[in-house]
Amino acid sequence: MKIPSLNQIRKADQYCIDSESISSSQLIERAAKGCFDWIIHNNKSFKIRKNPFIVLVGNGKNGGDGFSLSYMLHLCGATVFVYGINISNHFSNEFLINKKKILQKKINFKMINEGEKFPVLNQENYLIDAIFGTGFNRTLNQYWKSFFHYINEKKFKEVISIDIPSGLFMEKSHENFEGIIKATHTLTFQVPKLSFLLPNYADYVGKWHLINIGWKDDCIRKIQTTNFYIDDESIHAIYKKKIRKKFTHKGNYGHGIIIGGSFGMVGSVVLSATASFRTGIGKLSVYVPSCGYEIIQNTLPEAIVNTDVEKHYISNIVLSNDKINAIGIGMGMGIHSKTVYALESFLLKIKNKKIPMVIDADAINILSHQRLLLDLLPKETILTPHPKEFKRLLCRSWKNDYEKLHFLKEMSKKHKIFIVLKGAHSVISTPNGNLYFNSTGNPGMSTSGSGDVLTGMIMSFLSQGYSPKESCIMGVYLHGLAGDIASKKLSEEAIIANDIIYHIGKAYLKIKIYSSKFFLKSDHRYYM
Numbered sequence: 001m002k003i004p005s006l007n008q009i010r011k012a013d014q015y016c017i018d019s020e021s022i023s024s025s026q027l028i029e030r031a032a033k034g035c036f037d038w039i040i041h042n043n044k045s046f047k048i049r050k051n052p053f054i055v056l057v058g059n060g061k062n063g064g065d066g067f068s069l070s071y072m073l074h075l076c077g078a079t080v081f082v083y084g085i086n087i088s089n090h091f092s093n094e095f096l097i098n099k100k101k102i103l104q105k106k107i108n109f110k111m112i113n114e115g116e117k118f119p120v121l122n123q124e125n126y127l128i129d130a131i132f133g134t135g136f137n138r139t140l141n142q143y144w145k146s147f148f149h150y151i152n153e154k155k156f157k158e159v160i161s162i163d164i165p166s167g168l169f170m171e172k173s174h175e176n177f178e179g180i181i182k183a184t185h186t187l188t189f190q191v192p193k194l195s196f197l198l199p200n201y202a203d204y205v206g207k208w209h210l211i212n213i214g215w216k217d218d219c220i221r222k223i224q225t226t227n228f229y230i231d232d233e234s235i236h237a238i239y240k241k242k243i244r245k246k247f248t249h250k251g252n253y254g255h256g257i258i259i260g261g262s263f264g265m266v267g268s269v270v271l272s273a274t275a276s277f278r279t280g281i282g283k284l285s286v287y288v289p290s291c292g293y294e295i296i297q298n299t300l301p302e303a304i305v306n307t308d309v310e311k312h313y314i315s316n317i318v319l320s321n322d323k324i325n326a327i328g329i330g331m332g333m334g335i336h337s338k339t340v341y342a343l344e345s346f347l348l349k350i351k352n353k354k355i356p357m358v359i360d361a362d363a364i365n366i367l368s369h370q371r372l373l374l375d376l377l378p379k380e381t382i383l384t385p386h387p388k389e390f391k392r393l394l395c396r397s398w399k400n401d402y403e404k405l406h407f408l409k410e411m412s413k414k415h416k417i418f419i420v421l422k423g424a425h426s427v428i429s430t431p432n433g434n435l436y437f438n439s440t441g442n443p444g445m446s447t448s449g450s451g452d453v454l455t456g457m458i459m460s461f462l463s464q465g466y467s468p469k470e471s472c473i474m475g476v477y478l479h480g481l482a483g484d485i486a487s488k489k490l491s492e493e494a495i496i497a498n499d500i501i502y503h504i505g506k507a508y509l510k511i512k513i514y515s516s517k518f519f520l521k522s523d524h525r526y527y528m
Contacts, residue, residue, distance in 0.1 A: 003227035032068035034211035052079035058131035064094030066130025131166035140179035173400035198401035253282030254463025263312035265332030266292035272456030279460035328459035330363025440480025444492030
């Protein structure tokens with residue numbers, strides 16, 4: 001799914017208005033109806049006849065959304081109190097038209113002007129925030145910052161922001177966070193906004209939900225963007241090309257190799273290797289120090305085990321004569337001086353062999369200390385750092401999440417590599433400057449070995465013939481989906497890395513069920 005810019009969103013809204021010959025107010029009514037339907041659908045959480053709604057409306061189109069939603073809630077039997085937040089003394093037509101409708105229904109309304117005493121608001125109510133929309137990009141004065149702080153301190157039963165939490169910039173960072181409404185739910189129109197996917201803003205966005213307002217397929221197709229959100233339909237478009245056929249054998253699904261481990265850290269290789277098998281690889285070799293031989297044989301008899309001459313660490317990486325389709329390297333490998341030399345020698349040997357490769361963990365740490373090795377990476381190599389590893393690799397810090405994304409793109413372009421920056425909404429940067437944000441996963445996956453599982457899964461996809469981009473996308477999505485299924489069965493606190501592996505099969509089944517519903521559906525809306 002595409003993540004458009006503010007300008008592209010405005011053009012898409014206007015295209016919708018022009019192509020359907022509707023007014024801006026009618027589009028606002030459609031948006032409000034989508035929000036109303038969401039609230040009604042969640043009526044177990046929102047007891048609309050028991051707890052009143054407080055609706056804060058701004059002077060612009062977002063205020064029009066709030067008025068229209070207030071009107072619908074009132075007709076449904078809810079008690080509604082509407083407050084106009086008069087920040088600019090300029091009122092849009094959408095504001096004026098929808099204000100007239102609620103006054104005709106004698107819905108409670110009061111205007112709040114700058115300098116006035118804040119109204120007394122019952123925190124047992126629901127709050128709907130429709131003050132500012134996506135176009136807001138300025139700093140509030142101290143009075144309105146204080147008012148927003150007053151709202152955030154009230155701890156309402158639920159705070160629902162319409163399209164975007166008021167005060168949150170859509171496309172640039174904040175110097176401070178004083179003037180932003182903290183939402184528990186954000187009902188955003190048609191597409192995700194980039195700021196929703198960044199760690200700095202998670203406490204303000206809350207849980208966000210897409211509300212369809214009827215953008216046309218041909219309009220979406222024309223949008224050119226570099227940011228994408230990995231959703232169910234994105235995965236369907238990739239997965240359907242690789243569905244297994246009847247007359248195939250293990251050779252059709254690739255031969256990969258996992259290289260890693262050191263004394264006390266062989267378990268990370270076991271996790272990666274097991275995840276590779278669970279993701280569908282046909283044949284797997286592992287290369288470990290000799291201390292890992294019995295561990296691998298006992299825990300994973302399906303794997304072919306090759307060992308280093310050294311017992312406790314890797315000193316010289318030797319590939320078998322069998323054809324290798326993909327490589328995963330670095331898990332638990334350590335940074336012994338001979339291991340550093342072994343990695344350098346290995347990269348020199350394979351630079352021109354065009355074998356797809358995933359680099360993780362200690363191999364990334366070695367690259368951070370031996371930065372010239374980055375120039376030895378084959379094109380389209382995949383690196384899978386967590387934020388601290390990426391910071392070490394970058395040799396610099398970032399001021400905010402937007403700058404972090406800039407550095408991510410910069411490094412991918414410079415070295416022609418893919419980078420999977422792990423975390424909530426793991427983000428994939430590509431050599432051509434695109435970013436792909438994951439939609440699956442949960443905080444319970446912040447556990448030792450989770451990254452090793454992901455690397456094994458991505459390597460497995462590479463071995464099966466998926467492209468590096470497809471392998472990254474499938475890897476992060478299936479990894480997160482398996483974690484989500486595990487979380488529902490076990491709770492986030494109880495998840496360990498093996499639970500993610502155990503639920504990979506169930507994640508696949510979920511993808512297959514979804515895909516079976518969409519074989520006849522065009523994917524042009526979501527092409528990546």
